[in-house]
Amino acid sequence: MRILSHEIPSAVGQTVTVAGWVHRRRRLAAVSFLILRDRSGLAQIVVKGPQEQLDSLGEETVVEVTGTVAANAQAPGGAEIVEPVITPLTEPAETPPIELWRPTVGAGLPVVLDNAPVALRHPVVRAGWEIAAAALYGFREALNGQGFTEIQTPKIVGTATESGANVFALDYFGGPAYLAQSPQFYKQQLVGVFERVFEVGPVFRAEPHDTVRHLAEYVSLDAEFGFITDHRDVLAVLRSTIAAMLAAVETRAGGALERLGVTVPEIPVDVPVVHFTEALKIAGADPEEPDLAPADERAVGEWALREHGSEFVAVEGYPMVKRPFYTHPQPSDPRWSNSFDLLFRGVELVTGGQRLHRYSEYVAALAVRGESAESPAYSSYLQAFRHGMPPHGGFAIGLERFVARLTKAENVREVTLFPRDLHRLTP
Amino acid sequence: MRILSHEIPSAVGQTVTVAGWVHRRRRLAAVSFLILRDRSGLAQIVVKGPQEQLDSLGEETVVEVTGTVAANAQAPGGAEIVEPVITPLTEPAETPPIELWRPTVGAGLPVVLDNAPVALRHPVVRAGWEIAAAALYGFREALNGQGFTEIQTPKIVGTATESGANVFALDYFGGPAYLAQSPQFYKQQLVGVFERVFEVGPVFRAEPHDTVRHLAEYVSLDAEFGFITDHRDVLAVLRSTIAAMLAAVETRAGGALERLGVTVPEIPVDVPVVHFTEALKIAGADPEEPDLAPADERAVGEWALREHGSEFVAVEGYPMVKRPFYTHPQPSDPRWSNSFDLLFRGVELVTGGQRLHRYSEYVAALAVRGESAESPAYSSYLQAFRHGMPPHGGFAIGLERFVARLTKAENVREVTLFPRDLHRLTP
The missing domain is CATH 2.40.50.140 (Nucleic acid-binding proteins)
Known part of the structure; x- marks a missing residue:
């Protein structure tokens, strides 16, 4: 034994x-x-x-x-x-391409990635995924405990819906099909069925830029739920979910944290929230700017740490023009949206918000973009809205990005088992 | 409130x-x-x-x-x-295409599937996925409790590895890529890292046949683990996993079981096991047959119920010629394999077994098939074996098929949220 x-x-x-x-x-x-x-x-x-x-x-x-x-x-x-x-128990092993016994990883990232099947055995390399697995556990535990139903939605879709750009096309029995860029449309439809849903699964972006933050395939942690008042209800569920993820990392991946020399941050019960217009002021940016530049996000992060002692801060009210068509406007002023970004240490970690829920609102929002609610790209999605949908909202967490932020990895590939990008399709 | x-x-x-x-x-x-x-x-x-x-x-x-x-x-x-x-809370809803208030579903399957965003709201249609979600919960709970690490492996792969047939091809930044037909190769490699791994995720089969059992995309529940003696260790973990899945269905989806009028079966602590050669005898089949026909499986299922009072029975020792190249042979007679099918009510539910673990065995097994271990299709996968892998094995459960068997659904599409097949890519 x-x-x-x-x-x-x-x-x-x-x-x-x-x-x-x-x-x-x-x-x-x-x-x-x-x-x-x-x-x-x-x-x-x-x-x-x-x-x-x-x-x-x-x-x-x-x-x-x-x-x-x-x-x-x-x-x-x-x-x-x-x-x-x-x-x-096996024949003698060949000498590994990386010295796995050394306390630190002696090879550069390309060598580690090229030899992932063996490099991942290094206790320091392995630590990243141990944290990811623990985070997945905490994510599901938090949402299962709040009456959410797990869903698994199709990754092969008939139309390049959310955005025609950066989508992978494939041959589907002789016709065109695409890889889903997010489960957004499906998770909304299923709010009409289960009220509260979550999904953990791959999403695909034909990202033509080679950066330290982007992958062509990553794991998205999605949640969506109905009968909310506004996006603040979404932020509250997000906060408790992240708290559960951090707690799970601490209890289930303590050894990995130690090997990487990092600690888990505190997320306050009341995450500080600033409106987008306030955030621009804090950052000293032009009040006409439609988005926060990386430097602005850092400034807001520093402000939250200084004023509220929090490494997390939510910016709400992003301009409608910068948000997807299904975003719910701020009722008091429709230039702004009922959506938010959650920043962690001055960098965007999660995007979430309230969605439109009336069919007529979708018809209007698509018309503004010169699109029709009757088009095949939207008709199935919008069927749910024609037949009654509650006020709802949700969020999506990119797993690899979440772990990279937590472990202070410079490149998201460091914490991905087998990354896929513009130049990498193996191992 | x-x-x-x-x-x-x-x-x-x-x-x-x-x-x-x-x-x-x-x-x-x-x-x-x-x-x-x-x-x-x-x-x-x-x-x-x-x-x-x-x-x-x-x-x-x-x-x-x-x-x-x-x-x-x-x-x-x-x-x-x-x-x-x-x-x-919304504008008045349009009349649904299916009368959702009727106790039974009054529409045929094509109508239900065409209108899935709304049809899934019917309490009887919804029941199938409630059972699936509960089964997912039980699967993870069982394996988390036994020291398994959850993994998420790439669905875009560089080579059509396991079998060149029935694979979806896609355009990957101008070059060829494929959708993974299973996480088999990755889960084995990761046994070298985490010893015990599981994955829940989509798999893709360009299945050219239109049957009640096949989908082009389905959810695979995969487990793989090291330091086993043989396939019987795999069967033991599979049994405890299925027991946990059934228990979770009972406790978390009791209402759904009631709506469908089905009960959860018992899986005995010792699942009856027969060798493939015995199974042929029980079925009265030609002893030279290389596989069990559906009628043979039914006969073995009836035998297990009659002789052992079990709705589950495992058939071990399937001929090597009918199993994938990574299958471990039966040490006492290499015509047979250390692999098994688990039958439920006379139909195959899960396939599992022991895998080869020595590099030299892989070189030989591929050579028999006229393939080279040095080919790009295998070199990354086999790197794990060149550098030391323990005896290991695993299994894969098709979620939709599992739920269909449990609920006695005639067509696997009845218990799939948004099925994908030869003729269906929407909704």
């Missing part, structure tokens, strides 16, 4: 079996050490006597080790395995 | 606010009833006096109702709302 390496310290004096990868071999004059890596951490195994077997077990070879646990203050966790019987 | 319809019976004598869709209006001589539908069920609202407002609120209009809760044994849950103030 195999135990995990982190269970070794509580088995002193017992005979145990562990299994994992040869992480590192260290030869001293009288003795050698085999450091074994499994999913829970590292184990130290003391090899005395003939060294031939150890010589044959290159790093990354998978082995099973049975031996006796002995206390040793210098070993990881204060215990090690002595008098081991080592059984290889 | 809104309450849900299922909370009404515990608020007798109080003034409450509910909100939802006008499910049905019923006019009697002296009084009318408004049946309101929300995500928790139906509520009865008694309207006395002038009927003009009720006349204007067509079915599916979204309204908010404030009134007093009164006990009435004839009302749903034994309580109703009297003296209501009704406030429409």
Whole structure:
């Protein structure tokens, strides 16, 4: 019966079996050490006597080790395995392209990405995804606890709806089809069915720019729900969701945080909110600007930290002209919208808001853009609205971007398992 | 403060606010009833006096109702709302293409699918996905509890790896790419990183046949894990996972089961297992047959129910020639494989098994098929094996097929939100 390496310290004096990868071999004059890596951490195994077997077990070879646990203050966790019987479970491994046993990653990002199947084994590289997996757990836990229904919507769609640009086209049984850029239309339709829905799934953007922030395929965490008063209700659910994600990262990926040397921020119960017009003033920007420049966002972030002690701040009321057609206007002044960006450390983390919910509003909003509600691109989507939809809204969190911000990764690819971009389609 | 319809019976004598869709209006001589539908069920609202407002609120209009809760044994849950103030939250809804208030669905499947955004609101149509969502919850809960890490792997891939057939091709920044037919290769690679992984996500098959069982896009529930002895370890994890899925369906989608008139089956702690050669004998089939025909599967299902009182039975040892190249052979006789199908009520539900784990085995297995381990289709995948992989295996559950079997749906499309097939790309 195999135990995990982190269970070794509580088995002193017992005979145990562990299994994992040869992480590192260290030869001293009288003795050698085999450091074994499994999913829970590292184990130290003391090899005395003939060294031939150890010589044959290159790093990354998978082995099973049975031996006796002995206390040793210098070993990881204060215990090690002595008098081991080592059984290889595979043929000897080839030397990895990256030295996985070094505490820091000795290779540049392109080498890491080219060799992802092996590079991801490095405890520091792996940490990014451990945090992502924990965040996914927290996201679902928060929304399941609030009566949301999980949905899974099609990724192959018949029309390039949300925006004709940056969409991947494919051959669908001889006809045209596209990869969904977001589940926006579907999640809204399903508010009409389940009231409160969430989806975790891939979205696709044929992003023609090669930046540290963009991927051609990423994981979108979407939520949408009905019977709201306005976008402030959406912000409240977003706050509790992010709080749950951060808590899950702390409890489920504590080791990964430690390896990366980062801590989880606090999100206040009342996230500070400023109107877009106020944000421009705080940033000292031209009051006619239709959007916040990166420097403006940083200034607003600094303001929130200074005035409210918060690393999070929401900017609401973005100009309608910069928001998608389904955005609900601010009732008191329709130049502005009932939508918001949530900034974290001065950078946009999540976009959300209230949507239009009356069919006549959609007809008008599309007409302004010279489009027809009867067009095949919208007719199915808008069927839900012809037959009664409640006031609703929602938000979308980009998983990789969320983790990159949290871990202060410079490039979103550092925390993506197998990134896809303009130049990368493998591994 | 809104309450849900299922909370009404515990608020007798109080003034409450509910909100939802006008499910049905019923006019009697002296009084009318408004049946309101929300995500928790139906509520009865008694309207006395002038009927003009009720006349204007067509079915599916979204309204908010404030009134007093009164006990009435004839009302749903034994309580109703009297003296209501009704406030429409949308413009009056157009008459739906399907009568959503009827207890059974009065339209054929094509009409239901064409009008999915509205048809899914029918409590019986919606039930299928409620069960699916509960099954997803149980799947993750089971695997999270056993130390699995959730992964999300790319759906755009550079090579049509698993099988060149039935793959969707797309234009990837001017070059060729494909939609992933399964996360098989990625989940195996990531066993080398996390040991135990699962993924819930879309998979794509350009299935040229129009059948009641096939979709061009479906949700695959994948698991893969290392340090196993053989496929029996995989079957044990699969059993506990299905048990958790069934339990979650029962506790989280009990209402949906009731609406569909189905019950959740028992999966025994020890699922009966027969070898492929035995299964042929049970079915009275030619011992040289390389596969089980549908009639053979039914015969094995009947045998398991008769001999073991189980609706589930696993058939192990399928001929290697019928399994993918990464399948591990049966050590005692390499004509057979360490893989299995799990049958439910005489139909295949899940395929799983042990995989090859040595690089040299992959080189040989591909050579037999006239392929090279050095080809771009395999080189990244096999890098994981060159650098040490443990004995491992896994399984994949098709979500829609699982729910269809459970609900005895004749067509998998009945339990899919927005199906994609040879002829259907919308809604």
